[in-house]
Amino acid sequence: MNALISLRGIRKSFGTSEVLHGIDLDVYPGSHTVIFGPSGSGKSTVLRSMNLLEEPTEGSVVFEGVEYGPGIPGDATPRGKKIDLRRQVGMVFQQFNLFPHLSAIDNIALSVHAVTGKSKDEALERAAQELKNVGLLKWAMNYPAQLSGGQQQRVAIARALSLDPKLMLFDEPTSALDPELVGEVLAVMRKLAETGMTMVVVTHEMGFAKEIGDQCIFMDQGYIADSGGADFFDTCTNKRTKEFIGSVL
Amino acid sequence: MEETPRLNFMWHLVWDFRAELLRGLLTAFEVAITALILSLFVGLLFALMKMSRFALWRGIASTYVNVFRGIPALVSVVWVYFGWSLLFGYNFTVYQAGVIALTLLYSSFFAEIFRSALEAVHKGQREAGQALGMSRLRIFRSIVMPQALKIAIPNIGSMYIGMIKDTSTFTVIGLAELVFVMQSINAEYFQPFVLFTAAAGLYVAAAFLVDFVFRIVEGGLSYPKVGRVKRFLTRRKRAQIQRLVEAN
Numbered sequence: 001m002n003a004l005i006s007l008r009g010i011r012k013s014f015g016t017s018e019v020l021h022g023i024d025l026d027v028y029p030g031s032h033t034v035i036f037g038p039s040g041s042g043k044s045t046v047l048r049s050m051n052l053l054e055e056p057t058e059g060s061v062v063f064e065g066v067e068y069g070p071g072i073p074g075d076a077t078p079r080g081k082k083i084d085l086r087r088q089v090g091m092v093f094q095q096f097n098l099f100p101h102l103s104a105i106d107n108i109a110l111s112v113h114a115v116t117g118k119s120k121d122e123a124l125e126r127a128a129q130e131l132k133n134v135g136l137l138k139w140a141m142n143y144p145a146q147l148s149g150g151q152q153q154r155v156a157i158a159r160a161l162s163l164d165p166k167l168m169l170f171d172e173p174t175s176a177l178d179p180e181l182v183g184e185v186l187a188v189m190r191k192l193a194e195t196g197m198t199m200v201v202v203t204h205e206m207g208f209a210k211e212i213g214d215q216c217i218f219m220d221q222g223y224i225a226d227s228g229g230a231d232f233f234d235t236c237t238n239k240r241t242k243e244f245i246g247s248v249l
Numbered sequence: 250m251e252e253t254p255r256l257n258f259m260w261h262l263v264w265d266f267r268a269e270l271l272r273g274l275l276t277a278f279e280v281a282i283t284a285l286i287l288s289l290f291v292g293l294l295f296a297l298m299k300m301s302r303f304a305l306w307r308g309i310a311s312t313y314v315n316v317f318r319g320i321p322a323l324v325s326v327v328w329v330y331f332g333w334s335l336l337f338g339y340n341f342t343v344y345q346a347g348v349i350a351l352t353l354l355y356s357s358f359f360a361e362i363f364r365s366a367l368e369a370v371h372k373g374q375r376e377a378g379q380a381l382g383m384s385r386l387r388i389f390r391s392i393v394m395p396q397a398l399k400i401a402i403p404n405i406g407s408m409y410i411g412m413i414k415d416t417s418t419f420t421v422i423g424l425a426e427l428v429f430v431m432q433s434i435n436a437e438y439f440q441p442f443v444l445f446t447a448a449a450g451l452y453v454a455a456a457f458l459v460d461f462v463f464r465i466v467e468g469g470l471s472y473p474k475v476g477r478v479k480r481f482l483t484r485r486k487r488a489q490i491q492r493l494v495e496a497n
Contacts, residue, residue, distance in 0.1 A: 053376055087382030097377035101395045101472045105490055114387045121489075128493040140494050141487065143473040163381060 002065070004029045004167055004198055005050055005089075008072065010059035012045055020045055020056070021222045027167070027215070032193050033200045034209040037219035038244065043202045046219070047169050050200065051089045052082045063088065064166075087115055090160030094172040096152040098144040098159070105131060105140040108159045115163055130158040134188050150181030154188050161192070168192065170201040206233070206248050218244065259440050263447040266434050273430035274451050280344060280419070280426065281412040284351035289405070291352060292359025299364050310360065317357040322415035326350035330422045343424040350419070351412050358408055366401035367393060399470040406463030410456045417452075427451060 003026035010023040020042045027033050027050075035043045048054035049061060052068055061069030066080040099107050108127035113120050131137045134154040136147075144152050153173055160168060170189065174182045186208050193199060193212045203209055209216065216232035218225050218241045226241040236242060263270070298310035317325075330346035333339060341349065370393050378388035420429040431444045438444075469479045 051380055053380060083382055083384065086380055089380075091380040093373060093377065093380075095373050097371075097373040099374065099377070099392055099396075101399070101470075103490075105493075110391055111381045111383070114384075114391065115382045124489065124493060128490075128497050132497050137494055137497055140490055146473055159381070 001028060003027060003062075004064065006060070006062045007046070007049065007069075008060040008062070010046065010049055010056045010061070010069070012042075012049065012054060013057045018057075019222050020049075023059070023224060025217065025224070027198060027200055029166075029198055030196045031198060031214050032212045033215040033217060034213035035200065035202045035217045035219060036204065036206070036209055036244075036248075037217075037225070040221075041219040042222045043217075043219045044171055047171050047200060047202050050167070050169055051086050051091055053091070061085075087163065088165055089167045089169060090163060090165035091169040092153070092156050092160055092171065092173045094175050096144070096149070096156045096176070098152055098156055100144050103141050103143055104136060104147065104155045107144070107155060108162045111159050112162050126162055127158075130162045131155070133161070134158045148181060149177045150184045153177065153185045157185075157188055157192070167198045167200070170199065170203070172202050172204065174203070174205055204248060206245060209233075220244075258443050259438060260443055262434060262438055262440055262443055266430075269430050269434070270427065270447065270451060273425060273427035274455060276424065277413050277416040277426040278455070280347045280416050280424065281351065281409060284348045284355060284412055285405075285409050287348065287352040288356040288359050291356035293363050295356065295360035296363035296367060299360060300367065314357040314360050317353045318361075320354065321418075322350060322354055323418040323421060325354055326419050326422055329353075343419070343422050346422055347416060347419045347424050347426075351415060354415070355408055355412055359405070362401050362404045362408070363397065366397040366404075369400050370396045395470065399467070399472075402463060402467045402470060406459060406467075409463070410459050413455055413459070414452060 005027045007023050007025040010020055011018060012020040023042075023046055025033075025046065035046065037043050045054050049056045049069070052061065056069050059069055060067060060072045060075070060077075062077060063080075063085055065077070066085075067075070067077040068080050068082060068085045071077065071079065098104075099110070102110060105124065105127045108130055109120065109123040112118055112123035112126050116123075118126065128137060128140065131140055134157060136151060136154055136158070139147060139151060144155070147155065157173075173189070174185050177185065182205070186205065189199075189201070189208075190212065199212075201209070201212070210233045213232065214230045215227070216229070217227045218238070220240060226236060226238040228236055233245065236245075295310045295313055298306040299314070301307055301310075326346055329350045330341060330343065333341060333346075374392050374396065375388055378392045383392075416424070416426045417428040419426055420432065423429065427448055431448045435441055435444045465478050469482070471479075474480060474483065
């Protein structure tokens with residue numbers, strides 16, 4: 001089976017300091033990859049290079065056989081435009097990043113209308129469906145400021161899903177939430193995972209990572225320090241990984 | 250003992266010449282609003298240039314802003330009206346000269362107002378638009394600009410009041426705005442105290458009116474929606490969403 005997205009030799013520098021030192025990662029259709037590690041280890045940067053929000057200084061980002069990154073010199077993979085990649089990849093941010101000047105339903109409807117070119121009425125209908133799926137249809141006309149953090153994040157997930165992405169990226173989706181609101185967001189993500197959506201999740205929620213992760217990546221200081229499959233949390237032997245998991249759990 | 254001359258305030262002049270005074274104020278409004286509309290566009294253009302990746306564009310915009318921000322309205326209008334005619338042999342009407350002078354001046358202020366407002370929009374907003382696959386134009390038009398405009402609108406209102414006041418200097422080129430009208434009446438009746446007081450009152454009334462209008466506009470741009478005007482304007486959309494909520 002071909003990977004949905006492949007990273008090869010991803011390096012990223014901010015000014016003179018390099019934060020990613022060559023990352024190789026394959027994400028297969030239907031799989032759930034979880035990335036964790038201490039802050040500053042580069043896990044968000046890896047995630048953000050998957051939709052080119054962070055453009056790698058070097059390396060290859062191949063999505064369904066098309067190169068969107070800087071690429072590997074001499075490689076003949078066809079190249080694509082960033083915007084075409086982003087239209088197939090959904091992203092959920094730590095800070096939600098809902099549009100504060102639009103109601104919940106308009107946050108979704110604008111995206112559908114602007115990206116797919118559907119009429120405004122069709123876009124609203126699609127938006128209503130997506131809100132219903134995350135249990136927030138009743139809050140359709142509320143503005144982000146009138147929603148709890150958990151509700152905002154669920155709207156943000158609904159907004160990303162409204163564009164029928166093939167891959168969903170989650171950048172610490174529950175880190176900005178009050179503890180009692182984490183559950184509702186994880187429940188939506190769990191439901192999504194069960195539908196077979198391909199997901200890459202950067203998270204500090206180790207319980208959740210263990211539950212859904214079938215590819216587990218531990219990052220440290222700009223490297224993939226350790227990785228494994230679904231049984232990673234029970235079987236890993238790396239001392240640093242165990243220390244980290246121990247300190248978070 | 251010499252008798253103090255009795256003050257004889259002819260307040261009735263204000264009422265007698267109400268039509269002329271109001272027409273003068275209206276002219277001030279007109280010149281200022283035409284210049285406001287032009288300055289908003291020119292100002293936005295220079296704001297975008299200032300934020301450009303290209304140093305040349307940034308340099309041009311900074312020079313423009315620093316030059317025209319530094320010129321007083323009086324100097325600017327004299328230069329446009331007389332200078333342009335001398336240099337290029339083209340005569341602007343007083344109305345055109347007033348609009349151009351104000352636009353040069355205030356577009357440089359608006360460039361700064363828009364730049365800071367655009368920069369105040371959280372960078373996560375642009376990123377969210379990019380991650381969704383929106384075009385740059387769409388992100389600007391539907392996400393960044395509405396938020397920036399809301400931040401900028403109180404400043405734009407203050408600037409517009411300033412523009413109305415600056416039209417008073419255009420009396421030197423003979424624009425029939427409020428001060429010009431007032432001085433013509435004064436030439437006949439010599440009642441400077443009465444007439445200047447009337448002018449001051451009218452300018453203040455204009456400022457209150459502008460403030461009132463801009464508050465409505467601000468309410469319309471605010472979120473969650475505030476004010477009856479906004480609720481009225483969005484009533485059909487809200488009904489449509491209500492139907493969707495009930496149908497699902």
